[in-house]
Amino acid sequence: MNIAALPARAAATPGLARWGRDLTADVLFSVGNAAWILAIHKGVLISANPAPPLMPSYDLAIRAGAEDFARFLQDPPPPGWHDIMGLVRLGTFKVEGNVALFMAHIFWFKGVLALLREPRA
Amino acid sequence: MIEAITGRYMHLDLEGRAHRLYFEEAGQGMPLLLLHTAGSDGRQWRGLLNDTEVTSRFRCVTFDMPWHGKSSPPEGWEKETYQLTTARYTGMIMAVARALGLDRPVVMGCSIGGRIVLDLAAEHADELRGVIGLQSAAFLSPYYDTSWLHHPHVHGGEVCGGIVSGLIGPHAPEASRWETLWHYMQGGPGVFRGDLHFYKGEGDLRPKLARIDTKRCPVHMLTGDYDYSCKPEDTEATAAAIPGAKAQIMKGLGHFPMSEDYAALRPYLLPVLAEFMARG
Numbered sequence: 199m200n201i202a203a204l205p206a207r208a209a210a211t212p213g214l215a216r217w218g219r220d221l222t223a224d225v226l227f228s229v230g231n232a233a234w235i236l237a238i239h240k241g242v243l244i245s246a247n248p249a250p251p252l253m254p255s256y257d258l259a260i261r262a263g264a265e266d267f268a269r270f271l272q273d274p275p276p277p278g279w280h281d282i283m284g285l286v287r288l289g290t291f292k293v294e295g296n297v298a299l300f301m302a303h304i305f306w307f308k309g310v311l312a313l314l315r316e317p318r319a
Numbered sequence: 320m321i322e323a324i325t326g327r328y329m330h331l332d333l334e335g336r337a338h339r340l341y342f343e344e345a346g347q348g349m350p351l352l353l354l355h356t357a358g359s360d361g362r363q364w365r366g367l368l369n370d371t372e373v374t375s376r377f378r379c380v381t382f383d384m385p386w387h388g389k390s391s392p393p394e395g396w397e398k399e400t401y402q403l404t405t406a407r408y409t410g411m412i413m414a415v416a417r418a419l420g421l422d423r424p425v426v427m428g429c430s431i432g433g434r435i436v437l438d439l440a441a442e443h444a445d446e447l448r449g450v451i452g453l454q455s456a457a458f459l460s461p462y463y464d465t466s467w468l469h470h471p472h473v474h475g476g477e478v479c480g481g482i483v484s485g486l487i488g489p490h491a492p493e494a495s496r497w498e499t500l501w502h503y504m505q506g507g508p509g510v511f512r513g514d515l516h517f518y519k520g521e522g523d524l525r526p527k528l529a530r531i532d533t534k535r536c537p538v539h540m541l542t543g544d545y546d547y548s549c550k551p552e553d554t555e556a557t558a559a560a561i562p563g564a565k566a567q568i569m570k571g572l573g574h575f576p577m578s579e580d581y582a583a584l585r586p587y588l589l590p591v592l593a594e595f596m597a598r599g
Contacts, residue, residue: 217477274489274490275489277544277545277546277547278545278547278550280485280489280545281484281485281486281547282485283463283482283485283486283547284485284547286462286463287462287463287547287548297464297467298467298470298472298473301467301470301473301478301481302472302473302474302477302478304477304478304481304482305477305480305481305484308481308484308485
């Protein structure tokens, strides 16, 4: 999972920023014990840096379980693990804080997290 | 090219209220009544309605439920909250079948439509040739807060499309995927959520399954394996509770097989339709 490459991949994805055209927020994204801050301005992913270990500040947190998120990243993903709402149903993807930000821009969040999936060689 | 599908409006009373409903049809032969999913409309059946292998043997009819597609809500809608219930849904389907003169139709529905055909089989067996449930289960537990589907801080069209987008199989053609989602984005405010009142709450049909007599009303169930809302195990559990019901899991398909990838649904569906044709 190449988080560092995510801003460039997002910028290169046609239409993604449009789904987040009014999304400006700092989002804490965690997978297992690792966490990053996704800094977003009007749907553009400005940065995706490791979250500070002490007192991270953010508007919304999305937290994925490591094992299920690894299955989500497979190409192709197995049935039931192919979408983050599938992980929500499994109970291993949590949305916390200002949930309205997530629901209002759900296409953006789905789109950007799917970009973490490495295409099969 | 002009498609063979025709669209018209019918006027009928449902629960004592006047309604103007839009319906489309194609083909001649055994009546086949088609039910769309929650929050969408009859356009989901465009692939089947254009399939001459089906329309050469079946009179295929789909209608937009009230509040959906080109069927307006009844007069006074602005003063109420739309909520679908089992009785309301079954009543409307039988009323439409009667209004269109469909003699003992096969009824095929998907998702909420796949749920309600179980109620039809239990309550109206002698008025039907049988039922086909796509993505069908007698009950599903909610796994997200549906109030976000009708919320002033969230665009209803985008959230309804976004919440269901992952229910489409990953191999579906892009054009079909996004047309399916467009239908969701066009739903009226609160309508998808109102349908889910039936699907994720009131419409628990598990107590009725034992009453279904598949000798009088055969039950076929087809479920795509990429559906994490109605999972294959949900369909299989429902089929196991109906003696004689036939269930098949479809590889690679999601929650909207007739709309997301009709070509992939077809090899599973045609043999089922052939069984009904052979039974007469």
